[in-house]
Amino acid sequence: MKTPTALQALIDDGVIDEVLRPLKSGKEAAVFVVRSGDDVRCAKVYKDMAQRSFQQRVQYQEGRKVRGSREARAIGKASKYGRKQQETAWKNTEVDALYQLREAGVRVPEPHGYFHGVLVMELVTDAEGFSAPRLGEVELSPEQAREFHAVLVRQVVLMLCCGLIHGDLSPYNVLVGPEGPVVIDFPQVVSAAGNNAARQMLLRDVNNLTAYLGRWAPELFDTWYGEEMWALFEAGDLHTDSALTGKFTYDERRVDLDSVRDAINEARDEALIRQQGREAAEMAD
Numbered sequence: 030m031k032t033p034t035a036l037q038a039l040i041d042d043g044v045i046d047e048v049l050r051p052l053k054s055g056k057e058a059a060v061f062v063v064r065s066g067d068d069v070r071c072a073k074v075y076k077d078m079a080q081r082s083f084q085q086r087v088q089y090q091e092g093r094k095v096r097g098s099r100e101a102r103a104i105g106k107a108s109k110y111g112r113k114q115q116e117t118a119w120k121n122t123e124v125d126a127l128y129q130l131r132e133a134g135v136r137v138p139e140p141h142g143y144f145h146g147v148l149v150m151e152l153v154t155d156a157e158g159f160s161a162p163r164l165g166e167v168e169l170s171p172e173q174a175r176e177f178h179a180v181l182v183r184q185v186v187l188m189l190c191c192g193l194i195h196g197d198l199s200p201y202n203v204l205v206g207p208e209g210p211v212v213i214d215f216p217q218v219v220s221a222a223g224n225n226a227a228r229q230m231l232l233r234d235v236n237n238l239t240a241y242l243g244r245w246a247p248e249l250f251d252t253w254y255g256e257e258m259w260a261l262f263e264a265g266d267l268h269t270d271s272a273l274t275g276k277f278t279y280d281e282r283r284v285d286l287d288s289v290r291d292a293i294n295e296a297r298d299e300a301l302i303r304q305q306g307r308e309a310a311e312m313a314d
Contacts, residue, residue, distance in 0.1 A: 035074045036061060038145045045072065045149065052152075052160060057216060062152060062160070070141060073148040075120050075216075124148055126193060126215040134269075135187045136180070136211045156207040164210060165200030165241065174245035180209050181238050182254045182273065185231070189262055190269050194219045194227055198234035200241040221262065228259050253277035 032040065032048050039045045045063040052060040058075045127140040127150065139151040153161040169177065181203065188195060195202070196217040204211045221227045235255030243249040252275030260277065261267035 033059075033061065033074060035145065035147055036063070036072055039063075039072065039147060039149070042144065044142065044144050045070070048072075057214075063149070065141070065149070069152055070149055071138075071152040073123075073150065075146060075148075120146060120148075120216070122218060123215040126218045129191055130188060130193070130215075133187055133191050135184050135191075136209070137215075138211065138213060153204045153206050153211050153213075155205070161204040161206045161211070163201050164203040164205055167205055169242070169245045171246045174242040175249070177205075177210050178238060178242045178246070178249055181212070181242075182235065182258075184210070184212055185235060185255075186258055186267065186271065186273070187269055189221055189231065189258060190267060192221050194221050194224075194231045195234050196230045199237045203238075231255055231259055251275075 030048065030050060036045065036048050040047070045065045047064050049062040049064055049069070052062050052071055054060070056076075058073050061072050061074065063070055063072045121143075124140065124143045127137055127148075130137050131139055138153055141149045141151070143149070155161045164177070185195070185198070195212065195215065196219045197214065198212070202212065202214045204213055219227060219230055221231070224230070232255040235258075239249050239252065239254075254273055254275050256277040256279075257273055257275065258267055258271075261271060
């Protein structure tokens with residue numbers, strides 16, 4: 030295959046030796062399988078802002094730290110320099126999050142460096158050594174669904190203890206490796222303490238997983254892990270080893286429980302729509 034321009038610089042610098050094949054291409058980035066010495070890895074090439082169509086980007090950027098006051102002012106004014114800085118910050122966000130979360134023990138691909146705007150990281154594979162499928166592409170038994178749900182809820186807890194929320198977690202941002210789920214795609218990660226929509230995004234992430242895995246284990250529909258962990262987080266009582274029950278008591282004077290349950294069903298529909306959009310983007314590329 031013809032080497033993409035963005036990856037040729039990595040070959041020239043000796044970071045990778047060759048590009049083996051495309052892995053996937055979506056609205057935000059294109060991922061390629063590459064060889065670095067004896068190791069097979071993947072390289073994520075981010076698309077320019079003009080090519081991307083990520084919705085509600087401003088909402089996700091709230092609470093993110095910018096390196097300097099000049100950059101912050103430029104981004105606020107949306108100047109040409111500010112847009113460039115915003116683009117750089119958007120790309121750096123995933124890199125920084127991967128290193129932080131990997132260090133905290135979250136199941137994410139191991140990063141191997143960020144070069145010329147390209148993220149090189151571990152290629153997650155299945156038991157046979159092929160590229161791991163996404164969770165939304167596999168059939169599960171009830172036992173697997175319950176196990177995966179427990180694992181993923183724990184990953185959300187670990188992320189929240191780092192002060193981060195995935196923000197776009199769905200069955201299509203989770204890979205299934207030999208040892209279970211691995212969470213991917215973090216450019217939209219949000220600050221739990223600095224974003225006014227943090228609680229809403231956390232609940233949506235958890236509801237997305239519950240809606241999907243509940244197809245095989247319907248009892249998951251009666252769990253409230255997102256609400257439970259957020260209440261603990263707000264109280265300063267959430268820890269990496271906090272035991273969760275999945276139970277949560279709403280103040281029925283203030284909360285419409287039917288609308289909360291409807292949100293789970295809406296999350297399932299949204300996940301399907303997102304998948305259709307990803308497939309359309311992949312076909313277009």
